[in-house]
Amino acid sequence: MPKFAVIVFPGTNCDFETVETIKKAGGKAERVWYKESLKDFDGVVLPGGFSYADYLRGGAISARAEIMEEVKELAKEGKPVLGICNGFQILTEAKLLPGALRPNKIPRFLCRWIYLRVAVTETAFTSFYKEGEVIRMPIAHAEGNYYANNLSKVRIAFQYSNENGEIIEDANPNGSLLNIAGISNENGNVLGMMPHPERASDRWLGSEDGLRVFKSMVKYAKR
Amino acid sequence: MFPHEEKFILKKLGREPNEVEKAMIEVMWSEHASYKSSRKWLKLLPTKNEYVILGPGEDAGVIKFDENTTIVVGIESHNHPSAVEPYGGAATGVGGIVRDILCMGARPIALLDPIRFGPLEKERNKYLFEYVVKGIADYGNRIGVPTVGGETEFDESLDGYTLVNVACIGIMHPNELVHSYVTESGLLLVLVGNKTGRDGIHGVTFASEELSENAEEEDRSAVQIPDPFTEKLLIEATLEAVKTGKVKALKDLGGGGLTCASSEMAGKKGFGTVIYADRVPQREPNMNVMEVMISESQERMLFAIREEDLEEITKIFEKYELEWTVVGEIIDEPRYIVYWNGEKVADLPINLLTEVPIIEWEIIEWEAGPYSVEKDVRTPEIVPQEAFLKVLSSPNIISKEWVYRQYDHEVQGRTVLKPGLDAAVLKINDEYGLAFVSDGNPSYSYLNPYHGAMACVVEAIRNLASVGAKPLALVDNLNFASPERPEVYWSFIETIKGLRDAANAFRLAYVSGNVSFYNEVNGKSIKPTPVVAALGKVKLEHITTMAFKDEGDLIAVVGVTNRELGGSELYRVLGIREGIAPRVDLKKEKENAEGILKAIEHGLVKAVHDVSRGGLAIALAEMAMVSGLGFEVDISKVPVEAKLSPLEVLFSESQARFIVSFEKENLEKLKEMFKDFAVIGEVKGREMVFKSNEDKLIRISVKEGRKIYGSLPKLLGE
Amino acid sequence: MKYKAKIIVRLEEGLNDPEGRVIGKALKNLGYKIADLKVPKYFEVVFESENPEKDVEEMCRRLLANPVIHTYEYQIEPLGE
């Protein structure tokens, strides 16, 4: 069974439920304090939260931690690296993914459920979806407004849409470029997303649509 | 401090206390820390039943959820600091109650924020509102504790002021309970967290005095800068330390700072302590011993541990990069001794700090004098449609989505029922959830504090029943003006009696609470504002919401509607301050709430909503707007006690009522379950239609209604 | 007349400043010898006014700063019509 590290920075706060969700998806998972090492892991998840309280910019300080060098190594080896919310911010700040996550168009924290259109299934995290499928999960962020000046090295993985999968301005909760909610690198093994799939992995919590992100990741790591 | 208190101290001590001692005594004897004018009355509240593990007395209450799960709950106000600096005041209010939960050994899992303001037309009130919400959001979100519900009320009487209450629940295994007192001597006292600064000095005494007009300039010392980053680290470090089983006692530093935490920790079971105050890490230069001892700097915890465990425990603090210091130790003699740079600067019998004599304020009888505003008035005649639009667009009725969207209500992955419904529900295990809700009704309490207080309790219970939850426990937060005013003190006592009687009727206990006196601005009292938060247990399968489910479902009212509009939202929007507050009939409340729970358990109802602010009209509208489905009802079918005008049927705020929707085939079974039950219409179309016999009273599309319901951002000028 | 004001709003000395502390520490971790780091709020406002000093002073007091915890300073320069 593949084993995943869920990295905990000071202020990370979605680590416990992310570990539980990976287990539910059939993987092993451990919380790993950011000063520990990543050897022996088959993949890494950077969970959501407020590392360093979002002081300066979301993810900016964590991205400069030593452990990120190890994450870069892992990514280079082709192992799966998933960043959720604050984790996505860390990935962009660490240049593992291009672009930046700017303050929402209404500069406030926004917690609500949204629809996403799955734009690509050939990544380590989306193989369990159908292309064009519309799924539901919550967002919860103040800086999720994706911006990049060059998208040539990126695969758009998830886009904010309406219920019918239409990518329209009205369905864009934070002003992000092209309604981008999640992107991956060209290789498909590094993915960052603002919505929280781990919060949509239990029928009682409103949806199980998110679980397939982790199932895809577990399957990919097994390969 | 009063002259007779000073005399008492002189006698007990046999000498004048020195300056340091005096400062510490003053802090511990302040109203806020000692409850000296409320304690006697609080004793009336029931505090025991089969669920209660630990009632009031420590930092938070503890109840049994099941064999493996213990729930900790508390409530706190941060009114004065929030009125002065809304962002920091509200945020540090969250921090304080979270540490209260934490110091019992529990992981904080949810917050509620009952908050109250003056009318939004005034810039100052708008400013207070926006920044209180931002403060709660920034703090709660950053520490990863979801804010899953609350209340937001606007009332003229709070112009320029704000009431910020926060309730928190935590979860732990029964074995993990840590007390706030020690039961052995020789333990080391370890102070962990933020450095100590001058902030909050005189904060406790500040919360015990009325806010004066230029408070902003004067009370700088009472305002603190929130530090959610350190708080989050404290949460994780504390829980990791507690897991070792080696934490012998634990307390957060709140009002009264180190003096309060250490004296209560040591003195409760008759031990004493020596504090080496100069060891306390100081944030500001040249602090003196008094400042160090009573500073209320936030995000600090005090641990009592055995010397041999020091290394193991402090390693955890170091992992989280938290500063820690051994600041003292527990001794056998019941004395409170403080050293400062090697010199003994205080030496008191410890019970002089921890046992404060009760002083009774003047108690007076309610006089049918100027305060007695409860008198019957006639409901003016207005067109129902017009009245409906007025009430629906009242800031107290419209959706609070603008507020709770700023709160991370999903973090930790437990939130089954999210904000915007009758009560929040958190998933505790694969079978059961915990429901959590808060209610306050100052407009009733102002008219009739006894019934107003009962209304808080029964509304909370109705909210729980509406989602399918059986009540487990209560906590109360009593926001009042100066108890030195006879009418305020009287209303306080009446409130307690109401809280007592309502809880007793349901065999419920108050496991924790908080009293906040001296809530006045410019010499004007606030309305008596008791706020009750309630916990309930619900089978996940039984969770029900207020949303209509299918067209064709029947709609029925449970309970009787009387002409009870005093304190109602209709009267408020019409500018009527008088009237008679709704009366609470505890027997009916109990019957109907139990009936609803049974109906839910048997799967007979599809949607349930209690009737509260805004009466039947608003309750029905909320069920429609949440679901998107319309309805048609004939209000002449509503069970009434006396003859009521249609307007009164629509907007009366009689208690003990619910609205349910259900499939036709369950009608007979439901009828049998309730004494007062009447079908009034059905779920239908996309319009809200109220008729009385053949007269059309109100007709408005759900879409139009939602537009009004969602108008809070517009009121804020967005 | 149009003006441009540069407004700096600082926390009062002595108050806890977690943001400055955390960012300062992050720079230290990158190897710099930081003695102190502060993150005052900074606003650049272009506005029209008859009485720019009074307006800016008011803006600070009414919204941009809270005198209970902040001090503020500003510079105003005319921009012409």
Next chain:
Amino acid sequence: MKYKAKIIVRLEEGLNDPEGRVIGKALKNLGYKIADLKVPKYFEVVFESENPEKDVEEMCRRLLANPVIHTYEYQIEPLGE
């Protein structure tokens, strides 16, 4: 040597600035004639260095600014030993 640097980090021209917009609107609601309001980030750093220019330039590039969206400027003044 000790230095004090004042660093301003701005959003790239052309990127819209939601925070500035909202505060600007709030001031307009209070009656001021705001033409433009920006909220750049502002840091005051006291540090020791042999090569202050290089250090500050690096601090900006490595942490304080994100080159994808920011530009920055700074002033450095010596504070003595």
